[in-house]
Amino acid sequence: MITKRALFKQKSLLLVSLTIGAFSSANIVLANNSSVMPLTYASSKALENNPEVQEAWHVFKSSIYGVDAARSGYLPSVDVSASAGYERRNYGTEKEYNRNTAELSVTQMLYDGFRTSNTVERFERIQLIRYFELMSQAEQTVLEASIAFLDVQKFKELIELAEENLQQHESVYEQIEQSVGAGVARAADLEQISGRLSLAQSNVLTEYANLHDVTARYLRIVGELPVRDIKQAKLNEQNIPISINQALEVAYKNSPSFYASLYNIEAQKANAQAQKAAFHPNVDLSARYGSQDRDELGLNETRTEARVGIDITYNLYNGGLDNANLKQAYQDVNIAKYQRDQACVDIRQSLQIAYHNVKIIEQKIPTLDSYKNSSNRVKVAYRDQFDIGQRTLLDVLDAENEAFQSNRSYIEAQYDRQTAILTMLSEMGKLLPALNVMSEKFPTLKELTNDPLIHNVKNICPTYDVATTFKRRAFLQKKAQQDNAYMNVTALPRYLDIPAETNLTNSFTDDDNDGVANEQDTCPSTPPATNVDLSGCTLYSPQINSVEIGIPFPADSSDVRHEYMREIEKLAEYLKDNPDKKVEIQGHASLDGNEIYNRKLSEQRAFSVARILIEQYSIATNRVSSFGYGIDSPKINEVSVRANAVNRRIEAIITDS
Secondary structure (H helix, E strand, O other), X not given: OOOHHHHHHHHHHHHHHHHOOOOOHHHHHHHHHHOOOHHHHHHHHHHHXXXXXXXXXXXXXXXXXXXXXXXXXXXXXXXXXXXXXXXXXXXXXXXXXXXXXXXXXXXXXXXXXXXXXXXXXXXXXXXXXXXXXXXXXXXXXXXXXXXXXXXXXXXXXXXXXXXXXXXXXXXXXXXXXXXXXXXXXXXXXXXXXXXXXXXXXXXXXXXXXXXXXXXXXHHHHHOOOOOOOOOOOOOOHHHOOOOHHHHHHHHHHHOHHHHHHHHHHHHHHHHHHHHHXXXXXXXXXXXXXXXXXXOOOOOOOOEEXXXXXXXXXXXXOOOOHHHHHHHHXXXXXXXXXXXXXXXXXXXXHHHHHHHHHHHHHHHHHHHXXXXXXXXXXHHHHHHHHHHOOOOOHHHHHHHHHHHHXXXXXXXXXXXXXXXXXXXXXXXXXXXXXXXXXXXXXXXOHXXXXXXXXXXXXXXXXXXXXXXXXXXXXXXXXXXXXXXXXXHOOOOOOHHHHOOOOOOOOOOOOOOOOOOOOHHHOOOOOOOOOOOEOXXXXXXXXXXXXXXXXXXXXXXXXOOOOHHHHHHHHHHHHHHHHOOOEEEEEEEEOOOOOOHHHHHHHHXXXXXXXXXXXXXXXXXXXXXXEEEEEEOOOXXXXXXXXXXXXXXXXXXXXXXXX
């Protein structure tokens, strides 16, 4: 068994290795600044010190000179040649003499088949590629630095938790040791607690080893050891999109790696155009002036010569080189397009995983918190009951271990969620602005180009919500079991709901059957059997957990018409009055039509309602989410006019924060 003294000796060695240099005066001075925005501090340091970022920065700077080199084709070429030497020959009148010559020539390109202009465009695109590669590397480095920072924080917390667990085991060990010495307890109990104490000691050492590893990783990425007394890092959850489709839309507009792939296509297209110049003539304006002090026969006679003219050259055949170069350039364009498609699917996969992780961990945290609180209460209760002989030692040790594991799981989930949010922001290309991190030496896109690339995301990268392919059976079954009046029927067109024998001349008309006359009804499509107020709008109560919102949508449309805004306003008022509540807007579609199209349409409709809650009624984005179920959860499992009207609906699922 590891002794307590040996444990503290090992802990001391680990602490020395972790904190050497962290207590230096420089880091202590920086601690005050970093405590304000710790993630920003760590990320800024990483941008300054990380070799990969510096490499990408100098690659970008190198591309600037490539543009300058390409632009030189527009400027004249000026050459000077001169010679002076001793010559000897066995013919002519003079056998030995000194001869001197000099010539100045100027050549200006007039036409080269647009090779120069296309080469300039190509290198300008390459410069933008290197810029976005720099931004991509900066995003990746900031992500790694932020995660490393969170890992250091996490394992510091886990060390405190493990040490507290060790203290509890040591306390029980001392109590059992005294009882065994007094003959009250059995020796087997001492062996049992000794084994558990060894495990608790091992847990502490494991957490210190983990802290050592993540600190080494932090040092590699950031370039310095973590500073002391850093405040807890807290992310602004306003940056979390309300749907995966919105997240993907943001990513395709901001992802540096995606833009690098787009500009790579433009660069290859410019290269192909430049290769076409080989099939055009070259036209140059040339001028030269030369002087020599002896003629070709060696006679001492000074001669001068000047010429100004236009030179035209046109290659007729060079073995098929130009044709091969052009075909190769076209293939390079195709390669770039597939690289763009690969960047698209990579972003889509990584972002969907990160976004889903955020949502899943968000749902797990309340459960883990409840598990943690219950385990802590059980631990205290079992310890008290053990003291009066109502619980066995095994019960106490199991309760201690379960409480330790539950607290550890809760802490890990908290940090895992922050890591998932950081990863999601990085995939969206929004991590740098979210953390307010940017090197002052990095230029902006506006400084590099006056004509930024515009692309049609829907054609290039269609969005898919992977989560909608799952039926969520357990959730749907639970929802189906709820006896809720709002789930019974949706708003139907008047001609579907009125019996044939009804007297239409009756002065009282109530098209949505909510008991409120049309002229007084400010919510004209409230589903029947819904509890409504005097104005015909949904009446919310603190116990409500699901409500169908009466918003009929036009065919193939996700636009919310003005006359149905009152229902959304009522929901917004309820959320403002109950700040501890969240809402998931669910879109459902009828069974007719294409399944994939219906799912996307239901997503768009749910997103439209969610966006109105956020943008027009200022409901926080972390309280509103949207989801499109498509045809997964029909109320009437058939295709008919009535069934389609019932199945085509919007529901609001209200939960606690």
